[in-house]
Amino acid sequence: MALNLEESTSLIAKRARQLVSQLVEQRGHGRPPFLSEEYAPLLGIKRIEKADLGEISAILIKLRDGDVIRVNQDHNSARQNFSCAHEIGHALLSELNLELCVEEAEFRTFNPQAQAMAGARTRERLCDAAATELLMPEIVFNKYLLGLGVSISSIASLANIFRESISSTAILIAELSAEPCIALLWRLRPGTRSKALRLAWHVGPGKKLKGKADYMPVHTLARSTSTLYKAYQCDNPIKCHKLFRLDADVKRIPIESKGFGHGEVRYVISLAFPGR
Numbered sequence: 617m618a619l620n621l622e623e624s625t626s627l628i629a630k631r632a633r634q635l636v637s638q639l640v641e642q643r644g645h646g647r648p649p650f651l652s653e654e655y656a657p658l659l660g661i662k663r664i665e666k667a668d669l670g671e672i673s674a675i676l677i678k679l680r681d682g683d684v685i686r687v688n689q690d691h692n693s694a695r696q697n698f699s700c701a702h703e704i705g706h707a708l709l710s711e712l713n714l715e716l717c718v719e720e721a722e723f724r725t726f727n728p729q730a731q732a733m734a735g736a737r738t739r740e741r742l743c744d745a746a747a748t749e750l751l752m753p754e755i756v757f758n759k760y761l762l763g764l765g766v767s768i769s770s771i772a773s774l775a776n777i778f779r780e781s782i783s784s785t786a787i788l789i790a791e792l793s794a795e796p797c798i799a800l801l802w803r804l805r806p807g808t809r810s811k812a813l814r815l816a817w818h819v820g821p822g823k824k825l826k827g828k829a830d831y832m833p834v835h836t837l838a839r840s841t842s843t844l845y846k847a848y849q850c851d852n853p854i855k856c857h858k859l860f861r862l863d864a865d866v867k868r869i870p871i872e873s874k875g876f877g878h879g880e881v882r883y884v885i886s887l888a889f890p891g892r
């Protein structure tokens with residue numbers, strides 16, 4: 617059986633949603649957070665152990681009498697929760713026999729090594745998709761997003777409610793928002809005297825919006841004199857405008873930005889609203 621990426625993603629997401637329903641029914645409510653340790657027993661995973669794993673986030677170990685997940689004890693609890701859910705994604709992949717299908721369908725090349733690597737990357741993406749659905753089930757997340765509103769100030773609350781990282785929460789907002797929304801992440805540009813923020817990634821507007829357009833920020837550097845840079849320096853939400861390219865056009869779009877984290881790991885998240 618050969619499946620393309622879209623088919624595989626929808627299969628694993630569907631299985632993840634079944635697990636969510638099973639958990640909600642079992643505990644009698646659908647309120648977040650959704651934790652990996654609640655899902656583990658539903659798949660015969662005996663326990664989750666915290667361990668010294670060095671660079672590795674988590675591993676799924678197959679034992680004769682049931683599986684065990686080991687998770688990196690040095691990571692924060694939101695990251696541990698996601699890493700374990702990702703490993704649960706691996707358990708789902710093997711349960712659905714998707715591992716080989718992915719490799720065969722998507723990556724027919726003459727270079728077997730490249731094919732194996734591309735297959736591995738795809739499997740990781742599928743596990744991330746499963747983890748997102750398990751921990752931030754779309755229906756539940758949407759309900760809370762509607763309640764709080766699509767705004768830069770809602771990110772921290774939603775991340776807290778779902779025990780998720782700030783960046784995964786921002787990505788999901790951009791993907792699920794009914795109003796077109798783009799999430800951007802900026803980090804300090806390293807190694808130069810003139811301080812500036814550099815765009816690390818941008819996501820959105822959401823997959824579900826009909827006729828979705830691809831907005832590209834015109835400037836991927838925000839200098840220390842810019843309004844956006846103020847979000848790096850203080851903790852308040854900062855509003856400004858940025859230029860985005862859409863096909864041949866350039867549009868001035870309102871964006872809201874906020875700084876998160878401290879010291880070397882500090883970053884700025886922006887939400888841009890092309891419809892406003």
Ligand SMILES: [Zn+2]
Nearest residue numbers: 702706740743
């Ligand atoms: Zn993995």
